[in-house]
Amino acid sequence: MAMIVVEVMLKPEILDPQGQAVASALPRLGFTFAQSVRQGKRFEIEVVGEPTAEQLAEVEKAAHTLLSNPVIENFVVKVEK
Amino acid sequence: MAMIVVEVMLKPEILDPQGQAVASALPRLGFTFAQSVRQGKRFEIEVVGEPTAEQLAEVEKAAHTLLSNPVIENFVVKVEK
Amino acid sequence: MALDTVKHAQENPDAAQPYKELGLKDDEYASIKEILGRRPTSSELAMYSVMWSEHCSYKSSKIHLKQFGEKAVMSDALLVGIGENAGVVDVGQGYAVTFKIESHNHPSYIEPYQGAATGVGGIVRDILTMGARPIAVMDPLRFGNPENPDTRRVLPGIVSGIGGYGNCLGLPNIGGEIVFDDTYQGNPLVNALCVGVMKHADIKLATAHGAGNLVVLFGAKTGGDGIGGVSVLASETFSDSKPTKRPAVQVGDPFAEKVLIECSLEIFKEDLVVGIQDLGGAGLSCATSELASAGSGGMDIRLETVPLRDPSLSPEEILMSESQERMCAIIEPSKLKRFMQICKKWDVTATVIGEVTTGTRLNITFNGELIVDVPPRTVAHDGPVYNRPIAKPKYLESLKPVSVPLPSTPDEIKAAVLKLMAAPNLADKSWVTNQYDRYVQGNTVLSQPEDSGVIRIDTNTNLGVAISTDANARWSYLNPYEGAKLALLESCRNIATNGAKPLAVTNCLNFGSPEDPEVMWQFSETVRGLADACLELGLPVTGGNVSFYNQTGTVAILPTPVIGVLGVVDDVTKRTPMGIKPNQDIYIIGNVDDNFSGSEWAHINGKQIGDRSPVADLDMEQRLVKLLLEGQPLFEAAHDISNGGFAASISEMVMRTNVGATITLEGNVAAELLAETPGRVVVAINESNTNAITALAGKYQIPVRRVGSTGGNSLTINGGAISIDELREANTGVLEALFG
Amino acid sequence: MRIGVVTFPGSLDDRSALRAIELAGGVAVPLFHGENDLKEVQAVVLPGGFSYGDYLRCGAISRFSPIMESIILAAEHGFPVLGICNGFQILCESHLLPGALTRNADLHFICADQKVSVENTNTPWTRGYAQGQEIVIPIKNGEGSFQCSDETLKELEDEGRVVLRYVGKNPNGSRNLIAGISNKRGNVVGVMPHPEQAIENLTGPSEDGLMFFSSILKELVG
Numbered sequence A, B: 001m002a003m004i005v006v007e008v009m010l011k012p013e014i015l016d017p018q019g020q021a022v023a024s025a026l027p028r029l030g031f032t033f034a035q036s037v038r039q040g041k042r043f044e045i046e047v048v049g050e051p052t053a054e055q056l057a058e059v060e061k062a063a064h065t066l067l068s069n070p071v072i073e074n075f076v077v078k079v080e081k
Numbered sequence C: 001m002a003l004d005t006v007k008h009a010q011e012n013p014d015a016a017q018p019y020k021e022l023g024l025k026d027d028e029y030a031s032i033k034e035i036l037g038r039r040p041t042s043s044e045l046a047m048y049s050v051m052w053s054e055h056c057s058y059k060s061s062k063i064h065l066k067q068f069g070e071k072a073v074m075s076d077a078l079l080v081g082i083g084e085n086a087g088v089v090d091v092g093q094g095y096a097v098t099f100k101i102e103s104h105n106h107p108s109y110i111e112p113y114q115g116a117a118t119g120v121g122g123i124v125r126d127i128l129t130m131g132a133r134p135i136a137v138m139d140p141l142r143f144g145n146p147e148n149p150d151t152r153r154v155l156p157g158i159v160s161g162i163g164g165y166g167n168c169l170g171l172p173n174i175g176g177e178i179v180f181d182d183t184y185q186g187n188p189l190v191n192a193l194c195v196g197v198m199k200h201a202d203i204k205l206a207t208a209h210g211a212g213n214l215v216v217l218f219g220a221k222t223g224g225d226g227i228g229g230v231s232v233l234a235s236e237t238f239s240d241s242k243p244t245k246r247p248a249v250q251v252g253d254p255f256a257e258k259v260l261i262e263c264s265l266e267i268f269k270e271d272l273v274v275g276i277q278d279l280g281g282a283g284l285s286c287a288t289s290e291l292a293s294a295g296s297g298g299m300d301i302r303l304e305t306v307p308l309r310d311p312s313l314s315p316e317e318i319l320m321s322e323s324q325e326r327m328c329a330i331i332e333p334s335k336l337k338r339f340m341q342i343c344k345k346w347d348v349t350a351t352v353i354g355e356v357t358t359g360t361r362l363n364i365t366f367n368g369e370l371i372v373d374v375p376p377r378t379v380a381h382d383g384p385v386y387n388r389p390i391a392k393p394k395y396l397e398s399l400k401p402v403s404v405p406l407p408s409t410p411d412e413i414k415a416a417v418l419k420l421m422a423a424p425n426l427a428d429k430s431w432v433t434n435q436y437d438r439y440v441q442g443n444t445v446l447s448q449p450e451d452s453g454v455i456r457i458d459t460n461t462n463l464g465v466a467i468s469t470d471a472n473a474r475w476s477y478l479n480p481y482e483g484a485k486l487a488l489l490e491s492c493r494n495i496a497t498n499g500a501k502p503l504a505v506t507n508c509l510n511f512g513s514p515e516d517p518e519v520m521w522q523f524s525e526t527v528r529g530l531a532d533a534c535l536e537l538g539l540p541v542t543g544g545n546v547s548f549y550n551q552t553g554t555v556a557i558l559p560t561p562v563i564g565v566l567g568v569v570d571d572v573t574k575r576t577p578m579g580i581k582p583n584q585d586i587y588i589i590g591n592v593d594d595n596f597s598g599s600e601w602a603h604i605n606g607k608q609i610g611d612r613s614p615v616a617d618l619d620m621e622q623r624l625v626k627l628l629l630e631g632q633p634l635f636e637a638a639h640d641i642s643n644g645g646f647a648a649s650i651s652e653m654v655m656r657t658n659v660g661a662t663i664t665l666e667g668n669v670a671a672e673l674l675a676e677t678p679g680r681v682v683v684a685i686n687e688s689n690t691n692a693i694t695a696l697a698g699k700y701q702i703p704v705r706r707v708g709s710t711g712g713n714s715l716t717i718n719g720g721a722i723s724i725d726e727l728r729e730a731n732t733g734v735l736e737a738l739f740g
Numbered sequence D: 001m002r003i004g005v006v007t008f009p010g011s012l013d014d015r016s017a018l019r020a021i022e023l024a025g026g027v028a029v030p031l032f033h034g035e036n037d038l039k040e041v042q043a044v045v046l047p048g049g050f051s052y053g054d055y056l057r058c059g060a061i062s063r064f065s066p067i068m069e070s071i072i073l074a075a076e077h078g079f080p081v082l083g084i085c086n087g088f089q090i091l092c093e094s095h096l097l098p099g100a101l102t103r104n105a106d107l108h109f110i111c112a113d114q115k116v117s118v119e120n121t122n123t124p125w126t127r128g129y130a131q132g133q134e135i136v137i138p139i140k141n142g143e144g145s146f147q148c149s150d151e152t153l154k155e156l157e158d159e160g161r162v163v164l165r166y167v168g169k170n171p172n173g174s175r176n177l178i179a180g181i182s183n184k185r186g187n188v189v190g191v192m193p194h195p196e197q198a199i200e201n202l203t204g205p206s207e208d209g210l211m212f213f214s215s216i217l218k219e220l221v222g
């Protein structure tokens, strides 16, 4: 079984209150490493066997229509083992 | 500037209603590739310069205390360019 | 070795079993053997161990709780009493109402969001199980020191969990409590109340009657939730395939519960079930044994038919799983098809897992092998009962009287009121309550910050119900017998203040360890007090919940009996809210004394608790309720006096509608302002009703005094003027600054 | 006049919307997400709630239901549709309305009595209000922050398609204080506040919301 991962992030120009909340909580806890934080979603999709090119195309389509909202979000599809 | 990514997923034994909702929506839209879907969070953290070992250790700590809840979630820290 | 079957248990009578790890005592294990005439199988052991736990069997509290039944007066309003999932009361016009409080304290400390969320989910299923549509929730909460960083972890998580689950179910949140006290630091209390409504004919019971009827499990699939302890067994029997990790906490799926509610209500409407039970603590073990025990007794279950989320679960674990959002129904075979159609419509998984038999045993097989063969009653109802030792606590001998500043000049009065209203226990709670939907369903007549929540149940006749929950744990600490009575009285007074007639009582008794005789004394005194007061007021206790072991090390929480009272309002359009308008006269009903013990004023002046609780005056309070109900047409506004005394009540009334008031207090001014003497209410009336209120006071022999009038932009007490802006500035933003 | 209200799995304010239609004098018709039959209604309301738990994104899954196929088709031909809260989110996900509703700026669910001004009375759902009229209706949502591109925002403003705007402090971070918008034609309107919860003084903060339902009924009678 292989795993296809879809990562969905808000477009840079869209306000990300969740990322901002994390960014401002970190220094309160003494963590100073972050310049900025964005928060998005990660979908782990299990598929049977090696992912085929058609399958990946289908995932792209699903990512575009269902898993992300192109008005506010970008996505990336990756294969992980 | 480098980017550190923290991926947070519910532990496999924990119920994931969000992933389930996606898994049951996909076939309704004609997408049949998924055996199962899990949904998690992705944090993109911008840091200045190359991430140092200490910095990564700090991120691990932040991931453990703030970004995830170890009772129900696992996390992975990665460096992306 | 694979399955520990009944046959295997008979053949291996001496196999060692980890009963101690499962929390069973030697003699409890021995009595299981005696009941069965052999050693239990590991599945049976799992079932007995959870069902005989404190949480499920009430083994330490049972002998005390009996009083609620024994002392109770017969109430015509009571349609279903203690023992079912929730009690049901008649509210007239053919409507029945069911309500209950439950605790989810320990899970909410470990994982605040999910712990609180699943707490709401559980109590809602209890109400649904009675055949009712859930119509509202409330959430009495207790937290540790607001300044402690851990409270910052716990409180926001709990609040968003309650909101996240309740809002998604479409249940208006109409009230609750938020109280801070250091003793709750490692033991926050999350109590959740749900109320539901149905027609009399629609009441459902948890019983399995009729041989040949089918046992159907519907709702979410079964996973490994909440079975931590039982994994000991699984790892023993399944030596080769060790089970994977089992989650310590349960995750709720409010969407699954919402469709389960709609699906169940449609099933009830077509009268498709003989009996029904939700799956809560102890999961299938509890549901099957209780249904069978309350029915004819015999039931066969095929455990391998249970739909699983996690295929690695052992039979013991399937029996024990506390996966949320599941129900178990008994249905006649002829109705199965229609039942399944409705489940399909709502996309709810439903599976026949067994049937009711002519026998007397609960038999459970796994792939054809018999793994459980027990008399269901012995699991569900005949658990051990303990009469635990009690001892009057030693701390009662070293209580110190309260020593607090007593404001008298205008400046001192002003400073005292501002300090009091900025204390976390009295600060504006809207940072919390605005995270809860109070409007959904369109029937919320009153909700926080009013004294009680009022819900319309019939849009044509305007029939409605009111509910309030209350506890003064400091008084209970000083005197648990009086404390319980006072909590009940406060709750009654709160609903009567809004115009509702008290009808029935539920409770959630939160205490430390029952193995500590001093805690057990607090508990027994509490139950005695509540039962005595209910008897005298003629109110039935319709159900409740006991939560023990709320303690960190040897330090127990303050004894916290949260009492919920339900009342009926014949016409909700006539309810009395708390907001004042200009040109009204302000009256205080009831007398004050100078005892500051347990008051917020004592608490914010050095965390003092004092030495004596007030004594409940049941006779006077009953007259007060009658006065409030009869006088209701006279009252333009009304607000109970409790935490923070008159100072808090009048401040809240002023801020509610942004209308000022000018007040003159006489006699012991500090006590008039800050003492929390029970049995008092502030009301606003039009001047034309002066004679009427005096007459009413005479009729019920309760003192009533005019203390001022409304209007202007400030609250002025004995010359100390506080602008409404100053007052609001002190009172709001407190919780946001701490937790936002 | 028949007005439909769609129940999706997880809809919560469907029964309140049905009641609002009846109080305004219309015939309220319950519609179910799994059927594509509009039952001869002349307008439709997509109610508030958490359809499919709002798990993926609010409205993302409901958008693909059979009833939405019929509604999308009809809406493109001028059929009046009102989306309230979750209904608004579904309309955005369906691309019948531009933009998207995202997490509230403070990350909390907010239930509050909200003052809004009616900025566009040129829709079938708002014609009964006075231009600029300030009304108080509840908001109750966790994801009500209206976001869109700069071009979309300009278009909405230039074409006068902002239907409701928050008055006073921005409750959730919405761009330009937008609380409700319409499509170009005006027949499709989405609002975050809940007019169906402001139809009786007894149970709501006002009766200001009833006019949404009276307006459409008047429109349909002609």
Ligand SMILES: Nc1ncnc2c1ncn2[C@@H]1O[C@H](COP(=O)(O)OP(=O)(O)O)[C@@H](O)[C@H]1O
Pocket (backbone or CB within 6 Å): C138, C139, C140, C141, C173, C174, C175, C176, C177, C178, C429, C432, C433, C447, C448, C449, C450, C451, C452, C469, C470, C494, C640, C642, C643
């Ligand atoms: N956790 C909560 N959830 C909902 N409502 C709450 C909560 N905490 C407090 N409230 C509401 O705030 C108001 C004031 O609370 P409280 O001071 O405890 O009232 P009372 O003194 O009448 O018991 C009440 O309407 C109560 O229902």
Ligand SMILES: [Mg+2]
Pocket (backbone or CB within 6 Å): C450, C451, C494, C640, C641, C642
């Ligand atoms: Mg009160």
